[in-house]
Amino acid sequence: MAVWYDPLRGGEGASSRELSTIGESGRDGQSPPQGERLAFTRTFANFFPAALAFALLLTAWELYARFGGIAPTVLPAPSRVLAQAWENRAALADNTLPTIRATLAGFAFSLVAAFILSALVDFLAPLRRALFPLLIASQTLPLVAIAPLVVLWFGFGLLPKILLVALVTFFPMMVALVEGYAATSTEISQLLAAMGAGRWRIFWLARLPSALPYFFAGLRISITYAVVGAIFAEYAGAAKGLGIYMLSAKNNFRPDLVLAAVAVSSALTLVLFGLAVLVQRLAMPWENAKGERAGPGGNRPSGEGRR
Amino acid sequence: MKRLELRDLRKSFGALEVLAGISLHVAAGEFVSILGPSGAGKSTLFQLLTGAIRGEGEMRFDGAPLDGARFAFMPQRDALMPWRRIIDNATLGLEVQGMKRSEARERVAPLFAEFGLAGFERAWPAELSGGMRQRAALLRTVVQQRDMLLLDEPFGALDALTRAAMQRWLETIWRSHRWTALLITHDVREAVLLSDRIYVLSERPARIVREVAVPLPRPRTESHELAREAAAIEADILDTLLGRPVPINEHPMENRND
Ligand SMILES: Nc1ncnc2c1ncn2[C@@H]1O[C@H](COP(=O)(O)OP(=O)(O)O)[C@@H](O)[C@H]1O
Ligand SMILES: [Mg+2]
Numbered sequence: 431m432a433v434w435y436d437p438l439r440g441g442e443g444a445s446s447r448e449l450s451t452i453g454e455s456g457r458d459g460q461s462p463p464q465g466e467r468l469a470f471t472r473t474f475a476n477f478f479p480a481a482l483a484f485a486l487l488l489t490a491w492e493l494y495a496r497f498g499g500i501a502p503t504v505l506p507a508p509s510r511v512l513a514q515a516w517e518n519r520a521a522l523a524d525n526t527l528p529t530i531r532a533t534l535a536g537f538a539f540s541l542v543a544a545f546i547l548s549a550l551v552d553f554l555a556p557l558r559r560a561l562f563p564l565l566i567a568s569q570t571l572p573l574v575a576i577a578p579l580v581v582l583w584f585g586f587g588l589l590p591k592i593l594l595v596a597l598v599t600f601f602p603m604m605v606a607l608v609e610g611y612a613a614t615s616t617e618i619s620q621l622l623a624a625m626g627a628g629r630w631r632i633f634w635l636a637r638l639p640s641a642l643p644y645f646f647a648g649l650r651i652s653i654t655y656a657v658v659g660a661i662f663a664e665y666a667g668a669a670k671g672l673g674i675y676m677l678s679a680k681n682n683f684r685p686d687l688v689l690a691a692v693a694v695s696s697a698l699t700l701v702l703f704g705l706a707v708l709v710q711r712l713a714m715p716w717e718n719a720k721g722e723r724a725g726p727g728g729n730r731p732s733g734e735g736r737r
Numbered sequence: 738m739k740r741l742e743l744r745d746l747r748k749s750f751g752a753l754e755v756l757a758g759i760s761l762h763v764a765a766g767e768f769v770s771i772l773g774p775s776g777a778g779k780s781t782l783f784q785l786l787t788g789a790i791r792g793e794g795e796m797r798f799d800g801a802p803l804d805g806a807r808f809a810f811m812p813q814r815d816a817l818m819p820w821r822r823i824i825d826n827a828t829l830g831l832e833v834q835g836m837k838r839s840e841a842r843e844r845v846a847p848l849f850a851e852f853g854l855a856g857f858e859r860a861w862p863a864e865l866s867g868g869m870r871q872r873a874a875l876l877r878t879v880v881q882q883r884d885m886l887l888l889d890e891p892f893g894a895l896d897a898l899t900r901a902a903m904q905r906w907l908e909t910i911w912r913s914h915r916w917t918a919l920l921i922t923h924d925v926r927e928a929v930l931l932s933d934r935i936y937v938l939s940e941r942p943a944r945i946v947r948e949v950a951v952p953l954p955r956p957r958t959e960s961h962e963l964a965r966e967a968a969a970i971e972a973d974i975l976d977t978l979l980g981r982p983v984p985i986n987e988h989p990m991e992n993r994n995d
Contacts, residue, residue, distance in 0.1 A: 617816040624787040624810040625833040625881065635829075639820040716820050719861040 506686035515690035525675040526694055532660040532671065533698070535588060536595020537653065544600055548607035552637065553629070558608070569601050573659070577666035586667050594663040599652040606648025610641025643717070646710040653706050657699045738765045740917055741798055741807075741885060748781055748792035755781050756792065757942035763885070763919055768911060770920045770928040772974065773938030779921040780813060782943075783887050798884070809881040813889045815874035817862040823873050824849075824858040830881035845880050851910060852876045868899045875907075879916065886918040892927065904930050905958045912955055925974050929967045930957055937977055947977050 488508050494500070495507035502510055515522060551558040577594055584590040614637045622632045664673025672691050679687035711718065739762045746759040755778035763769045773779050784790045786803070787810050796803040809830065817826050827848075828841035836844075849855045852872045862870060871891055878886060891907075892900040904927050911918070911931070922928050928935045929951055937947040951970060957963050 615816065617812045617814055618818060620784070620787070620789055621810060621812050621816045622829075622833065623789060624808065625830045626806055627833045631833060635833075636818070639818065642820070714820070716861040716863060719863050 532591035610644030746794035
């Protein structure tokens with residue numbers, strides 16, 4: 431049924447007719463299966479070029495390592511890396527777990543610190559001016575030099591790893607949150623103030639939700655640094671972990687095992703990144719609603735303007 | 738009975754004089770419009786009323802100096818929170834007042850039908866058309882049950898046809914609720930259709946150049962007779978805002994198209 435605003439009739443008639451149409455077939459009229467198939471096709475189309483490039487690279491490497499006359503102790507073929515990884519799976523797994531633990535603990539610490547500090551900075555402008563130069567300076571520290579010092583000060587336990595992971599992951603999230611708070615619409619803030627909300631209320635109801643998209647953008651950057659941060663810390667000194675495993679594999683002239691550990695750490699980062707994207711989707715369901723319209727075929731059955 | 742009374746309200750931003758002595762009043766159950774060109778200082782006046790900024794002059798409510806929580810304010814753009822479903826946007830004011838969310842939802846839900854939003858309680862603002870968003874914003878405003886509504890160009894961002902439909906709709910529901918309301922607009926037709934009285938503002942620095950009573954009976958959208966009377970008032974106000982057009986016979990050289 432085509433419904434169009436009729437200028438010769440009252441607004442009442444127009445709006446109630448518009449409603450009945452939507453009520454009958456509106457939101458249920460969307461057919462999710464079609465949407466899902468479309469999403470799948472799109473996802474496939476997005477990933478296919480990357481997968482192809484990756485496969486080509488591996489093939490070229492494999493051919494070069496096999497037929498280029500290179501010793502496997504210098505450049506092992508991917509197939510050899512895979513075979514050795516499988517053979518040493520127990521040791522690899524044994525060393526992966528502490529790295530995961532350090533990564534997650536460090537990241538969690540960094541996350542909580544970013545939330546608390548960013549909120550403090552949002553309430554106290556002078557604190558922001560005091561802290562930001564320090565934070566930027568912290569990003570200029572060369573990790574190679576800092577990691578051994580942190581281990582020297584805090585030992586071989588979990589603490590130095592947490593600190594180093596936090597050092598590399600804190601900044602992007604902190605900056606994203608602070609910018610996100612500032613991006614709050616002034617009209618929404620004014621509206622809340624007119625309703626009688628105080629500063630804390632406005633922060634909770636408007637500034638924090640406004641910052642979410644920014645926060646997740648920062649989080650996605652952070653999380654790609656997190657595993658590398660943990661490995662650096664282990665490299666500088668640890669009982670177990672992918673970092674120390676790489677070090678000893680290198681010292682034993684086993685580049686295949688070094689590369690196996692590298693592959694594991696990359697996979698770890700990819701999984702964490704994927705989790706971040708998933709959490710973002712779940713935390714911001716309204717973002718998925720964007721572009722979609724209630725009503726059959728996405729058409730608004732009325733003459734009303736769209737934004 | 739006068740509810741809101743403003744006397745000689747003034748406001749400058751640094752060297753920029755925005756309000757140059759505004760005096761007006763709104764009686765109980767009255768719908769009053771402030772009509773003025775863009776940039777005149779209309780939104781600034783509302784910011785003074787809601788306490789967002791301070792100025793000089795006297796603001797009284799029911800005879801006493803104005804205190805904070807009298808107004809339910811609808812800002813110029815809808816200012817719906819994209820991260821809240823429509824029903825949770827509607828309950829926002831009640832939540833800020835300290836009401837539990839479940840209780841606020843029960844209070845708000847019955848109004849959805851009247852506001853043309855039934856079935857859209859759980860929709861996100863991004864899923865709604867412009868007109869529906871404005872109705873949701875108005876719903877959020879009226880459920881606060883304050884003494885008076887302040888509406889800042891509620892339909893300014895809509896296309897002409899939707900705006901006309903929304904004006905008629907607002908006139909209809911206003912008749913059944915009789916909220917005391919102060920509306921800001923730069924749309925002369927909107928002001929004439931909705932108001933009992935209209936204050937016409939000058940360009941910045943704003944002062945009131947005219948007060949126009951609109952004695953037309955309601956509903957005002959039923960007959961073409963009324964539409965003609967409204968059009969006469971409209972033309973009269975436009976003359977005030979733009980200056981009277983020069984009569985044709987003073988320009989003998991000009992071609993007439995009709
Ligand atoms: N906070 C402010 N600081 C400085 N100038 C402002 C501020 N708010 C509004 N103005 C200026 O005051 C004038 C009137 O603005 P406003 O009240 O928004 O006009 P309108 O009648 O279109 O609602 C404009 O020139 C605007 O730039
Ligand atoms: Mg304005």
